[in-house]
Amino acid sequence: MPLLPEPLQRLTQAFERLPGIGPKTASRLAFYILKAPDPVSTELAEALKGLRASIGTCPVCFNITLADQSQCDICGDAHRDGSIVCVVEDPMDVLAIERAGAFQGKYHVLQGAISPIEGIGPDDLRIRELEERVKAGGIQEIIIATNPSMEGDATALYIKKQLALYPVHITRLARGLPVGGDLEYTDQTTILRALAGRQDM
Numbered sequence: 001m002p003l004l005p006e007p008l009q010r011l012t013q014a015f016e017r018l019p020g021i022g023p024k025t026a027s028r029l030a031f032y033i034l035k036a037p038d039p040v041s042t043e044l045a046e047a048l049k050g051l052r053a054s055i056g057t058c059p060v061c062f063n064i065t066l067a068d069q070s071q072c073d074i075c076g077d078a079h080r081d082g083s084i085v086c087v088v089e090d091p092m093d094v095l096a097i098e099r100a101g102a103f104q105g106k107y108h109v110l111q112g113a114i115s116p117i118e119g120i121g122p123d124d125l126r127i128r129e130l131e132e133r134v135k136a137g138g139i140q141e142i143i144i145a146t147n148p149s150m151e152g153d154a155t156a157l158y159i160k161k162q163l164a165l166y167p168v169h170i171t172r173l174a175r176g177l178p179v180g181g182d183l184e185y186t187d188q189t190t191i192l193r194a195l196a197g198r199q200d201m
């Protein structure tokens with residue numbers, strides 16, 4: 001017989017599947033929701049239910065956006081400089097750089113990094129689409145802000161090679177980001193410094 005009534009057990013197990021949540025935190029959250037006032041669980045349920053259906057991918061930069069938008073807010077922002085494009089691995093990285101608040105260009109989200117171990121090759125990422133954007137013209141600088149890891153470095157080198165034919169300046173975020181670290185967990189000051197100190201590749 002399970003320790004908890006089935007509905008509570010089910011919620012606990014759902015939480016346990018989330019990253020960074022162990023069994024203890026999972027049951028604490030489940031009990032919290034059980035005892036919390038109605039609006040807490042209603043709002044959580046509604047937010048979860050609507051999430052997948054209402055979020056889409058920007059066809060220009062491949063960041064997340066509202067499903068019914070033709071492009072994301074950043075791509076659509078005429079005040080941002082479209083001649084500088086910052087290339088990141090995933091949407092959380094865009095969020096980290098936006099929070100640092102010093103980048104006024106646009107983005108390109110690769111949706112991952114090259115990783116032979118995980119079977120992820122260049123064709124699984126949005127690299128061809130990046131090349132198309134560069135080919136279309138108007139981009140002067142590509143800042144490659146993939147993570148400072150083996151996968152991120154390999155991806156940066158591959159992109160550099162792919163774009164070698166085009167008259168575009170390619171830079172990489174300065175070292176100083178923790179090696180093997182993840183952009184999304186890097187503090188704002190470090191991101192600002194890495195952006196300001198970006199170097200030619």
Ligand SMILES: [Zn+2]
Pocket residue numbers: 058059060061062063071072073074075076
């Ligand atoms: Zn976009």
